[in-house]
Amino acid sequence: MIILDANQIRAADQFTIENEPIPSIDLMERASARCVEWIVGHYDKSNSFHVVSGMGNNGGDGLVIARLLLSSGYTCRISIFKYTQTGSKDFEENLKRLKQKQANIQELENGEELDLKPNEIIVDAIFGSGLTRPIENWLASQVNSINKINEEIVSVDMPSGLYMVDNFGNNGAIVKADYTLTFETPKLSFLFPDTGTYSGKWIILDIGLNKEFLAKQESRYHYLMEEDFEPVLVQRKKFDHKGNYGHALIIAGSKGKIGAAILASRACLKAGVGLLTGYVPECGYTSFQSKVSEAMCITSEDENEILGLPSLSPYSACAFGPGIGASPVSSQALKMLIQESNNPLVIDADGLNILANNKTWLQYLPPHSILTPHPGEFKRLVGEYESDMDRIDALSAFSEKYRCIVVLKGAYSAIAVPDGQVFFNSTGNPGMATAGSGDVLTGIITSFLAQGYHPVHAACLGVYYHGKAGDIAAEKQGEQSMIAGDIVNELGESLKVLRS
Structure with missing residues (x-):
């Protein structure tokens, strides 16, 4: 609309x-x-x-x-x-x-x-x-x-x-x-x-x-409604196999924050990706494998944080950032990822803070990469602004300058795309303002990107789908008691609603 x-x-x-x-x-x-x-x-x-x-x-x-x-x-x-x-x-x-x-x-x-x-x-x-x-x-x-x-x-x-x-x-x-x-x-x-x-x-x-x-x-401005996705969603065919739905790589976690990798990975799988590999520090191997049994796992050479990268060739989409920390070691990993990736990336959380500290890297992002900042992270990327309208203008200018899609998270999350359009989301509720909710969103968007959706569609559909699952969870749990895992648990029901 x-x-x-x-x-x-x-x-x-x-x-x-x-x-x-x-x-x-x-x-x-x-x-x-x-x-x-x-x-x-x-x-x-x-x-x-x-x-x-x-x-x-x-x-x-x-x-x-x-x-x-x-x-x-x-x-x-x-x-x-x-x-x-x-x-x-x-x-x-x-x-x-x-x-x-x-x-x-x-x-x-x-x-x-x-x-x-x-x-x-x-x-x-x-x-x-x-x-x-x-x-x-x-x-x-x-x-x-x-x-x-x-x-x-x-x-x-x-x-x-x-x-x-x-x-x-x-x-x-x-x-x-x-x-x-x-x-x-x-x-x-x-x-x-x-x-x-x-x-x-x-x-x-x-x-x-x-x-x-x-x-x-x-x-320039649009309000995302359920009917907007009817021509976009891909219906699965009888003879499809897991290879038809992409292979995602999620690079996430550090000591004490492996939960972010787990939440993003569980959401990625629930959103329909065919294959998923998690790349986590050595300290996260056991908990990741026990909590995300459907995924494969590769560990970093460092015990507590991400060091280096695996080969990117097997993967159709890659996410970087949830729970990763912003140390020199993890910063170097993001720099390598930007240099070596030929596909759009999904960058969230500490990945955005690393970019804010290294703004010259932004011009080298693969085109149509998807950044998912909350307002504080966005302000670190672009600086101060005087009003909400200034913020939207800054969002559009940033998207156009760096040829990326920017999801500014919050009520009516705003999605800016490089051609100047901005899409506002219609789903979601205050109960989603809880630890790990952003990690879930990262996993969903990465899943759609890996499945072959255009990056703009992956971002818009991911944001809507995430909010819809949150609305279903709020109906069952109440906004006060919701946690990020509740959003993951309702993703299947949310997507079923979208396809009905």
């Missing part, structure tokens, strides 16, 4: 109006009806609602929602911030329709205080996706009051005060929604750590914008 900007959304609205054709006020009615369908499915009639509206089209949506809630038998009152003399054309028409319902409407002039009452669900329809200035002064004080009332807030399309894309420098008040009912596509600011908390749990509503027009839109 592509992520559209405000201009593209407006153009899609206009195209739909002209070519369906449908009057703009009827399109507003349809969008608001989708919101009410969600609200009615989520809240019963014991709940009361307070629609807080601006005077633009987002406010018009709020008025329609109020009217439809009243028609459905819900208790609902309306407050309108009159920050201008007249509203948009569709707002004014819907205000007339609402007054015909003899609704409880309060119109607030500049300086008047919003009457907030306990036990009312607030529907925020003050400002939408067209906002370009921070909310300040009187309106800011009203938004701050809404946030302090400690009642559930449902925002329409956007939390009021939040910009669609870059909020750097936006020092105005922003509604902190519990739910955001957003139209047609996620908004980029929902996916960023600094601003994603304002949207709460967001739900994409199909409001019937012209699908052919939407399909023709271009964007």
Whole structure:
């Protein structure tokens, strides 16, 4: 799914109006009806609602929602911030329709205080996706009051005060929604750590914008959904054998950190690789062989850390980094790997820290290698940045400069590819913020790479598959009690879901 900007959304609205054709006020009615369908499915009639509206089209949506809630038998009152003399054309028409319902409407002039009452669900329809200035002064004080009332807030399309894309420098008040009912596509600011908390749990509503027009839109940004993988996944054939599904090499572990090698290797096998060899220090041989009995194992000449490399010729993909340490010995092993490998590499954890200390090596990475940093590791690679948008721009620039794929791990993990596109992941949960989760991801991506998937597909599918397994594990274990091994255990179920 592509992520559209405000201009593209407006153009899609206009195209739909002209070519369906449908009057703009009827399109507003349809969008608001989708919101009410969600609200009615989520809240019963014991709940009361307070629609807080601006005077633009987002406010018009709020008025329609109020009217439809009243028609459905819900208790609902309306407050309108009159920050201008007249509203948009569709707002004014819907205000007339609402007054015909003899609704409880309060119109607030500049300086008047919003009457907030306990036990009312607030529907925020003050400002939408067209906002370009921070909310300040009187309106800011009203938004701050809404946030302090400690009642559930449902925002329409956007939390009021939040910009669609870059909020750097936006020092105005922003509604902190519990739910955001957003139209047609996620908004980029929902996916960023600094601003994603304002949207709460967001739900994409199909409001019937012209699908052919939407399909023709271009964007650097994409939101990965299950259907994106249907044309990519390879179905196994009856006469296939293990040689058809690649041979992966995972170089991982050091004294006290052999568990990282084990987790990555178990995940690699569960993700479907045909053959797997682990390359671990001598001290890890017994535990690796006992915990990953399906894999082969080669040991380093050093007792406690990775020294040197095996021949790379048998392997279709190689991962380096989990639990490996950043000593001069392991650093030399990575340098040799970069020099000798003809295939894309997967580099994680201490492998990334070694690269951060030896940045000149980056230009020699095999094209389409996959790097999987968490935010701290990424900052060590690229330096400081001022905002979430700066970070995404730095991610893209790094990917393009070094011809590599970069998976920036976290909520809505961002995957930057050398052609400038960025893919945000839709799966995963906070329970996955646990030791070893990144090692599991490394194993999954390496597995797909070894099986012959294009590196971009291997990275995107690996991230999605990893998150999906984490979601299944969270349903069974709860987020608080999840460990990385639970993610591995659910990989089979996750992939079965993807193929169903």
